[in-house]
Amino acid sequence: MSDSYNPLALMEVDRALQANTTRIYHQATRLAPSLGGLAVLLDKDVTYFKLDEQGLGGSHLAVTPQSEYYSRFLTSGWAGWRMPEILRFFITRGVNVGTATIAEALLAHEMGHAEEFVTYLKEAGGDNAQAYKAITQERARQIGTLPLGMSTHRAQKNWEGNVNNYQRDIRKQGYSDGDWEELLETNLVAYAQLQQECTADAFALRVLAEIYG
Numbered sequence: 001m002s003d004s005y006n007p008l009a010l011m012e013v014d015r016a017l018q019a020n021t022t023r024i025y026h027q028a029t030r031l032a033p034s035l036g037g038l039a040v041l042l043d044k045d046v047t048y049f050k051l052d053e054q055g056l057g058g059s060h061l062a063v064t065p066q067s068e069y070y071s072r073f074l075t076s077g078w079a080g081w082r083m084p085e086i087l088r089f090f091i092t093r094g095v096n097v098g099t100a101t102i103a104e105a106l107l108a109h110e111m112g113h114a115e116e117f118v119t120y121l122k123e124a125g126g127d128n129a130q131a132y133k134a135i136t137q138e139r140a141r142q143i144g145t146l147p148l149g150m151s152t153h154r155a156q157k158n159w160e161g162n163v164n165n166y167q168r169d170i171r172k173q174g175y176s177d178g179d180w181e182e183l184l185e186t187n188l189v190a191y192a193q194l195q196q197e198c199t200a201d202a203f204a205l206r207v208l209a210e211i212y213g
């Protein structure tokens with residue numbers, strides 16, 4: 001168990017978005033006590049879980065108070081592709097989906113990734129570097145099965161910066177700009193169906209069910 005939990009980052013998000021991520025954090029640690037004390041840092045732009053080869057003690061969650069980060073999920077339709085189950089969860093309960101709920105769902109989801117790391121850590125029986133290697137390799141394997149063979153974020157970056165002639169190569173295969181948008185969408189949908197993503201979502205839904213009933 002880590003003991004570096006810092007409540008300030010979550011308080012900042014809650015203040016900025018009128019959200020209740022602090023409650024999400026505590027509910028998640030009640031369901032998965034080994035996550036208790038997991039460090040939370042404030043990030044300018046993104047919310048994520050960063051795992052570390054030293055185990056949970058070296059890992060951390062990062063959360064951003066940027067409302068644009070969360071509203072993008074809604075305005076671009078990403079929420080529907082990336083988190084269909086969670087969106088359905090809110091809608092069937094009549095919960096208004098906004099930046100606050102997206103922030104809560106994302107934190108719960110990222111803690112789901114942390115919880116999966118815990119199962120790897122347990123399996124490795126104290127060899128944290130081995131657990132880190134195993135889950136990272138599995139991550140790479142799953143990402144490799146996506147239609148674009150990489151995360152949508154990475155593909156977008158490669159496209160925008162034409163990294164290693166990426167854009168040129170895609171166009172060479174006969175894809176137009178419209179096709180590219182469709183490819184990204186297909187990739188996003190497939191991403192949400194990766195086993196690791198579903199595991200994280202399942203955990204998030206358990207946490208949200210405790211709060212939203």
Ligand SMILES: [Zn+2]
Binds near residue numbers: 197200
């Ligand atoms: Zn995820």
